[in-house]
Amino acid sequence: MMKSFLLCLVLLVMLGLPDSGKLGADDFASLRVSENGRFLVQEDGSGFFPVADTAWAIGWQLKRDQVERYLQRRKDQNFNTIALIAFPGVEGNVVIPNVYGDHAFKISGSGAWDPLQPITTPGKNPEDSAQYDYWDHLEYIIDTAESKGMAAILLPAWGVCVAGDWANGKATRDLIFDETSGYQYSHWIGERFKNKKNIIWMIGGDRSAVYGEKDYRKVFGAMAEGIADGVNGINQPNQEADYSTTLMSYHPRKWQPNSSEWFHNEPWLDFNSMQDQPSDQITATELDYKLLPAKPTWLFEGGYEFRRNIYKDWQIRFQSYQTVFAGGFGVTYGSMNIYHFNSAVAASDESITLDKSRKWEASLDEPGAMDMQHLFRLMTSMSNEQFLDRIPDQSLIEGSTGGMEGSEGIRSNRLQATRGSKGDYAMVYNANGRNFSVRMDRLSAPEMNAFWFNPRTGKWQVEDQDHTDRQPFKKSIPSGPAAPVQEFDPPGAEGDGNDWVLLLN
Incomplete structure (x- = not known):
C-alpha cells in the first residue's frame, strides 16, 4: 500500500498536482524500525518520513472541535505526526484539570497528583460529562489523529515528574514517580491505549536522565518496561519485557547529552532523539549515526519558531534540512505560539518576547510551519528503495x-x-x-x-x-x-x- 502511495506521490510531484501528503485512516499501519536501522517503516516495509509538530498541551487545552481544526490544518500542511503530553503538571500551586474540568488523577494529601489513581468513568459519550473523562478525551485526540493518517508521539509524563527541576534535578512538587510508581502508572497507560496502532511512545520529557549524583535512569527504564508490559497485557515488573510491540524513544533536555548518551543500548529504545540548537545539531546527529548497533536518530526538538524572536522561518528550514541530510529520519517543528495553546504558563520557561494575546489558531500558518510541507514532499518524492537507501x-x-x-x-x-x-x-x-x-x-x-x-x-x-x-x-x-x-x-x-x-x- 505504501509503495503505491509513494509512486502516486512521485507522479503528483512531477505533474504539479496537489497531494494529501498523508496515508488515509485505513492505510495507517503500526510503525517499526527499518532493517538497516536508519528509518521508520510501516508493516509492509515501506518508508515513513515523520514531520511532527509539538502539540504539548493539546490534551488539556483544546476542546473536541478545536482538536479537529488543529489536526485538519496540520494534515493539510503535510504534518503527519504530533507530539503530546498525557497530563499537565502543576501551574503555580494548582493541579489543573482539562478544558472540560476533568482531572487526570485523584489529588494526594500533599496537593499533588496521585498517579496510581487515574480518574476513569464508565462509558465515554462526549455528550454526557459523567461518562466523558480526562482519558476519554486523550483517546479522542489520538483517534482523531489516526483518522487523518497521523501518528501520535505520546509522553506518558513530562520529565519533571521523574527528574524534578530542569537545571539540577532537584525535587519539585511535580515529582511523583519512583521506580515502583513509574512502572505501575506506565503499565496502566500502556494497557489503556494498547490498541492504538498510531502511538509512538516517548519517555523523558525535556530532562536529563542523570544530574551528577542524581541518577534517574532506572525510573525511566521502569516506565518503559511498564508501557511494554501494559501493551502486552502482562504484569511482571523487573522481568525481561517484550519491546517488539512498542516503538519508543527518549526526549532529553537541550544543551545536554541526548538519548544515546544513556540509553542507546537499552532494548526499549528503538530510535534516538535529540534536543539541540543549530550550533550543536549536526554534531549530535553525526554522533548518533556512527553508533553501533545502528539506530535511527532525529531532531525531536530544536529551535522553536519565534523563540526569543530570533528563530524565524530560515532558522526552522536550515535546522530541519541539515539534520535530515546529516542522517535524520524525520524532523519535529515547534512554534512558541502553538505548543501551549494559550496556556496560562505559555513560555514560562523561556526568556522570550511573545505576543501572548495572539491566539494559537492565528499562528497555524506561520512561515516555518508552511515550509515543512515542502521538506516532506521532497523527501517522499523518491522511490521507496531510494528512500531507505539514503546516507549522509x-x-x-x-x-x-x-x-x-x-x-x-x-x-x-x-x-x-x-x-x-x-x-x-x-x-x-x-x-x-x-x-x-x-x-x-x-x-x-x-x-x-x-x-x-x-x-x-x-x-x-x-x-x-x-x-x-x-x-x-x-x-x-x-x-x-x-x-x-x-x-x-x-x-x-x-x-x-x-x-x-x-x-x-
Whole structure:
C-alpha cells in the first residue's frame, strides 16, 4: 500500500498536482524500525518520513472541535505526526484539570497528583460529562489523529515528574514517580491505549536522565518496561519485557547529552532523539549515526519558531534540512505560539518576547510551519528503495562545508549533503545560496541532471522561472569515476534566507 502511495506521490510531484501528503485512516499501519536501522517503516516495509509538530498541551487545552481544526490544518500542511503530553503538571500551586474540568488523577494529601489513581468513568459519550473523562478525551485526540493518517508521539509524563527541576534535578512538587510508581502508572497507560496502532511512545520529557549524583535512569527504564508490559497485557515488573510491540524513544533536555548518551543500548529504545540548537545539531546527529548497533536518530526538538524572536522561518528550514541530510529520519517543528495553546504558563520557561494575546489558531500558518510541507514532499518524492537507501555524505562537497554563526547558530552558510548509497542520486542543502562545488566522481556513471528545489516555495527553478513539475536547469553532467568537479551557482544573491536544495539524478 505504501509503495503505491509513494509512486502516486512521485507522479503528483512531477505533474504539479496537489497531494494529501498523508496515508488515509485505513492505510495507517503500526510503525517499526527499518532493517538497516536508519528509518521508520510501516508493516509492509515501506518508508515513513515523520514531520511532527509539538502539540504539548493539546490534551488539556483544546476542546473536541478545536482538536479537529488543529489536526485538519496540520494534515493539510503535510504534518503527519504530533507530539503530546498525557497530563499537565502543576501551574503555580494548582493541579489543573482539562478544558472540560476533568482531572487526570485523584489529588494526594500533599496537593499533588496521585498517579496510581487515574480518574476513569464508565462509558465515554462526549455528550454526557459523567461518562466523558480526562482519558476519554486523550483517546479522542489520538483517534482523531489516526483518522487523518497521523501518528501520535505520546509522553506518558513530562520529565519533571521523574527528574524534578530542569537545571539540577532537584525535587519539585511535580515529582511523583519512583521506580515502583513509574512502572505501575506506565503499565496502566500502556494497557489503556494498547490498541492504538498510531502511538509512538516517548519517555523523558525535556530532562536529563542523570544530574551528577542524581541518577534517574532506572525510573525511566521502569516506565518503559511498564508501557511494554501494559501493551502486552502482562504484569511482571523487573522481568525481561517484550519491546517488539512498542516503538519508543527518549526526549532529553537541550544543551545536554541526548538519548544515546544513556540509553542507546537499552532494548526499549528503538530510535534516538535529540534536543539541540543549530550550533550543536549536526554534531549530535553525526554522533548518533556512527553508533553501533545502528539506530535511527532525529531532531525531536530544536529551535522553536519565534523563540526569543530570533528563530524565524530560515532558522526552522536550515535546522530541519541539515539534520535530515546529516542522517535524520524525520524532523519535529515547534512554534512558541502553538505548543501551549494559550496556556496560562505559555513560555514560562523561556526568556522570550511573545505576543501572548495572539491566539494559537492565528499562528497555524506561520512561515516555518508552511515550509515543512515542502521538506516532506521532497523527501517522499523518491522511490521507496531510494528512500531507505539514503546516507549522509559530506565528501560530496569539494572545499569548505561552512558552518554556523552565533552562540546558538542562528546564521548559517553550511552545505549539507546526502545521497543514495549506490550513488544514483544526491541532494545538497545550501543554507545561504553561496557558490559551491560537488565531486561528481562520488556518484554513479555516466551522467546526471541537476535541479534547483526552493525550500521556501516547494517549486523547481529554471532560469528564474518557477515550475511545479521537476525540470532540470542543467542536463548530462558527467558523473562516475574520474568525472570532474562541478561548480554550482544557486539562484539569487548569496545571503541570509536564500537557501536551496541541489538535486542530482
